[in-house]
Amino acid sequence: MSEEHVGDNQARKSKKPFYFNTSEHLLRIGREKAANLSELLEALRQCPADSVFQHTFRTLQEHHFIRRGFSNDFAHWALSACNEPALAERLASVDVREFTSLEDLRQSLVRVLADYVEHNPNAGARNADESFYFCAADIVVLPTSFVPDTLRGFADGLRRVSIHSIHHHFIEARLRLKLMSNDFSQWLLEEMNLTEAARAINRIDIYTSTMENVRQQIVGIVERAV
Amino acid sequence: MSPQKAMNPSASIAETISSSTPRPKTALAPEKPSMESRQAVRDFRTPPVPQPPARLDDYQEIIGQSNLDSLRFLARDLKGKTLKMVNSTAVGGGVAEMLNCLVPMLTELEVTTHWDVITGGNDFFEVTKAFHNALQGSPYQLTKHVQEIFLMYNEQNMRRMQFGEDLVVIHDPQPAALVQSRKDSASHWVWRCHIDLSHPNPQVWDFLRPYIEQYDAAIFSSQSFARQLPIPQYLFYPCIDPLSEKNKELDESMVQAVCDEFQVNRSRPIVLQVSRFDRAKDPVGVIQAFKLAKKYVDCQLVMAGGGASDDPEGAAVLQEVKAAAGDDPDIIILDLPPWCALEINALQRASTLVVQKSIKEGFGLTVTEALWKGKPTIASAVGGIPNQIIHKLTGVLVHSVEGCAYQIRYLLTHPDFAKRLGENGREHVKENFLMTTNAKRWLLLFQILNGTRATPLP
Numbered sequence: 001m002s003e004e005h006v007g008d009n010q011a012r013k014s015k016k017p018f019y020f021n022t023s024e025h026l027l028r029i030g031r032e033k034a035a036n037l038s039e040l041l042e043a044l045r046q047c048p049a050d051s052v053f054q055h056t057f058r059t060l061q062e063h064h065f066i067r068r069g070f071s072n073d074f075a076h077w078a079l080s081a082c083n084e085p086a087l088a089e090r091l092a093s094v095d096v097r098e099f100t101s102l103e104d105l106r107q108s109l110v111r112v113l114a115d116y117v118e119h120n121p122n123a124g125a126r127n128a129d130e131s132f133y134f135c136a137a138d139i140v141v142l143p144t145s146f147v148p149d150t151l152r153g154f155a156d157g158l159r160r161v162s163i164h165s166i167h168h169h170f171i172e173a174r175l176r177l178k179l180m181s182n183d184f185s186q187w188l189l190e191e192m193n194l195t196e197a198a199r200a201i202n203r204i205d206i207y208t209s210t211m212e213n214v215r216q217q218i219v220g221i222v223e224r225a226v
Numbered sequence: 227m228s229p230q231k232a233m234n235p236s237a238s239i240a241e242t243i244s245s246s247t248p249r250p251k252t253a254l255a256p257e258k259p260s261m262e263s264r265q266a267v268r269d270f271r272t273p274p275v276p277q278p279p280a281r282l283d284d285y286q287e288i289i290g291q292s293n294l295d296s297l298r299f300l301a302r303d304l305k306g307k308t309l310k311m312v313n314s315t316a317v318g319g320g321v322a323e324m325l326n327c328l329v330p331m332l333t334e335l336e337v338t339t340h341w342d343v344i345t346g347g348n349d350f351f352e353v354t355k356a357f358h359n360a361l362q363g364s365p366y367q368l369t370k371h372v373q374e375i376f377l378m379y380n381e382q383n384m385r386r387m388q389f390g391e392d393l394v395v396i397h398d399p400q401p402a403a404l405v406q407s408r409k410d411s412a413s414h415w416v417w418r419c420h421i422d423l424s425h426p427n428p429q430v431w432d433f434l435r436p437y438i439e440q441y442d443a444a445i446f447s448s449q450s451f452a453r454q455l456p457i458p459q460y461l462f463y464p465c466i467d468p469l470s471e472k473n474k475e476l477d478e479s480m481v482q483a484v485c486d487e488f489q490v491n492r493s494r495p496i497v498l499q500v501s502r503f504d505r506a507k508d509p510v511g512v513i514q515a516f517k518l519a520k521k522y523v524d525c526q527l528v529m530a531g532g533g534a535s536d537d538p539e540g541a542a543v544l545q546e547v548k549a550a551a552g553d554d555p556d557i558i559i560l561d562l563p564p565w566c567a568l569e570i571n572a573l574q575r576a577s578t579l580v581v582q583k584s585i586k587e588g589f590g591l592t593v594t595e596a597l598w599k600g601k602p603t604i605a606s607a608v609g610g611i612p613n614q615i616i617h618k619l620t621g622v623l624v625h626s627v628e629g630c631a632y633q634i635r636y637l638l639t640h641p642d643f644a645k646r647l648g649e650n651g652r653e654h655v656k657e658n659f660l661m662t663t664n665a666k667r668w669l670l671l672f673q674i675l676n677g678t679r680a681t682p683l684p
Contacts, residue, residue, distance in 0.1 A: 022292070024296060024670055025670075026670040027461040028459065029459040062657060062658065065653030066616075066619055070616070080616075129607065129625075133449030133450060135461060138670070140300070142296055142299045144292065144299075145295065160291070162290065164296070165292070
């Protein structure tokens with residue numbers, strides 16, 4: 001018998017409830033600024049880690065309503081201000097969910113940029129239409145009123161919390177957990193023993209859906225488990 | 227009565243419609259709208275009675291309960307704390323308009339917020355107006371006498387005002403030197419700069435900079451407006467109130483009534499630019515782009531603005547606009563008084579797409595308003611507009627008359643793409659540019675400065 005069908009999932013209570021939190025961010029304007037790709041590369045090497053966070057993880061939250069065509073600020077700038085579609089594609093393919101450390105993410109972005117500038121030296125020095133201004137985020141984590149200890153309550157919370165809460169638990173979580181996972185999958189796995197549901201949630205593609213659509217997909221998986 | 231006469235508050239309805247040549251349907255007094263639509267539209271020739279501020283719960287349908295809860299959670303930790311906002315005018319201008327909405331909102335959240343306005347003579351406000359222009363790049367010769375006037379009035383206000391609040395926010399350069407009062411208090415002091423400091427007059431900036439550096443933080447409206455400073459700098463986007471006359475939802479009958487009033491034909495595509503008659507908004511460029519586009523697509527252009535009746539330069543620009551429009555019957559030029567927020571709202575809602583072809587721009591709140599109404603928007607990549615328009619995702623950015631014309635043609639012939647831009651644009655505003663988000667930013671900043679809550683990066 002599959003572990004997904006052990007007992008009555010709907011009524012089963014977890015030992016630890018799921019605490020739905022949400023994170024709010026205040027944007028700080030950084031010191032680094034780039035007028036071309038070479039300057040972007042240099043600034044990206046030197047900027048604080050919270051700037052890397054802002055322009056990758058956090059920008060996904062800011063633009064959660066865009067279904068496709070937006071991945072991170074560096075890729076968007078390479079396309080819209082530098083007219084370098086090949087570089088933009090490569091930067092856009094850097095998936096934040098493959099990283100549990102901002103330094104690793106930074107190095108990955110730097111590698112892509114350095115390689116491109118090395119092979120396209122004219123592109124590196126060409127002035128962009130607009131400068132890239134590095135920013136960073138100050139984070140404040142807040143509780144919500146949703147603290148479910150059943151799958152039914154969990155699904156209800158998923159439906160009712162803000163998109164920021166979904167982002168906090170589903171995307172930012174891996175930096176906190178240092179795992180290639182997310183808070184929802186971890187809770188389903190550890191508290192409800194729902195391995196398949198946990199895996200299915202972790203496989204959701206965040207780059208081809210709006211965050212609202214991601215929420216619906218998560219709710220769907222949990223409801224099927226209920 | 228000339229149909230070209232610019233509108234003034236006592237003018238008749240027909241006089242509000244200003245076209246370059248007699249247009250049969252506008253040259254004469256328009257037919258009176260039906261009784262139903264007359265009831266829906268107010269008399270826009272006189273200022274409306276100010277509405278009481280909205281309550282927080284009124285925003286629930288717009289931002290959702292969860293976002294409202296976040297605001298209340300943030301405010302809960304600040305209960306009992308006090309905040310003071312200081313600016314230079316109680317009425318008129320974007321800062322006063324914003325504070326009129328923000329202060330009641332924070333007060334309802336039980337963060338006691340005081341709002342003080344500095345006083346000064348004409349000489350002070352002449353100096354600060356010159357500073358304002360100089361800080362945005364205009365040439366200016368700073369004299370010792372001017373510095374003395376600026377400091378004298380700031381000191382006069384320091385003696386008059388008290389700063390016992392936990393957080394003191396000084397808006398713009400006029401009261402910037404009040405920060406010298408901070409030595410007497412344990413408050414946090416923040417400078418909120420609403421103007422573009424990217425290319426300031428060096429003399430004026432060098433004079434103000436030592437005062438700015440005494441603050442705990444500075445806030446700018448766009449990354450590109452900021453200066454390098456030794457204090458933290460935050461980004462607070464300007465915002466709109468979705469429940470204001472300018473932005474609230476309107477009944478279809480109201481939209482129709484306003485269009486009837488101004489003889490805008492809703493059965494044909496409407497391209498709209500809302501802006502005062504100012505060369506920085508490139509109204510002539512808009513007409514040129516429209517005329518290029520009209521060779522390929524059927525559409526009409528509405529240029530709705532103001533500033534021509536009380537500003538000689540505005541009147542001159544209006545004449546240039548009329549000359550550029552020539553005898554084109556599809557160009558409707560409206561010179562409206564400043565209180566016509568409801569009429570602008572209706573025109574924005576009636577439009578098929580919105581253009582903001584500015585040459586120089588602050589943040590560009592008319593773009594925010596258009597995006598909020600879900601309108602596909604074409605705008606120049608200047609000032610704060612690129613913060614709002616993510617090219618081909620929340621609107622389109624253009625750099626020339628020809629580019630603007632092409633995008634008008636493209637969006638009018640690709641309605642699905644235009645619709646998606648409009649939908650994304652509205653979500654972008656909902657996420658970043660609403661008054662509730664502004665209130666949230668103030669609460670976050672207050673908490674971060676207080677050290678009440680600040681979560682380290684994961």
